[in-house]
Amino acid sequence: MAKQHISTTINGEPMEFLCEPHQSMLDVLRGPLGLTGSKEGCGSGDCGACSVTLDGRLVCACLMLAMEAEGASITTIEGMATGEALHPLQQKFLEMAALQCGICTPGVLMAARSLLERNPDPSETEVRFWLAGNLCRCTGYDKIVRAVLETAADMRENAA
Incomplete structure (x- = not known):
């Protein structure tokens, strides 16, 4: 064909x-x-x-x-980044060391961004549920979840 x-x-x-x-x-x-x-x-x-x-x-x-x-x-x-500026999620992942090998990170960031676009104030349970389709073999998920929650709080604060 x-x-x-x-x-x-x-x-x-x-x-x-x-x-x-x-x-x-x-x-x-x-x-x-x-x-x-x-x-x-x-x-x-x-x-x-x-x-x-x-x-x-x-x-x-x-x-x-x-x-x-x-x-x-x-x-x-x-x-995800705007020009030279990282998206707040990308910046928070760096600050909180919420990544390691980098294989899962792009997908996790895209999923987290989708979540925050739909719900700017998610609970920890909602973050974990939303990221359940992303497999990370290196970090576990605690730093990732914390980075998403902190980004959400920062974004809400900056929007106010």
Whole structure:
């Protein structure tokens, strides 16, 4: 089957690419588009390392066909920072050492951002529930959860 021409928006920028009908969005992001922040941890949607947002909805890029990006808006970890400024979650993760090897971190950050966009005042239980789809083998989850909760508090304080 012939390659498909896809027009989409990635990290706020209009983009076009060609893909095979069977190619995952993760393969296209990491390959021809050169956006290597999203990681492949499992290839089956079980670890969350490849999490991106598709029209504001958190999805695993390894489970999404690249063809599904047609006309959609995708945000990857590369789109989280604004210019030179890190997103508050990224900054807090650094300050609190809420990361180690970096494989899970992009997906965890994308999931945490999605949570805070929907609920700026989550409980610890809500944070843990929202991040349950992200597997971290290095840090455990305590520092990650604390960083998300502190970021939420900081963002609410700065908004007031």
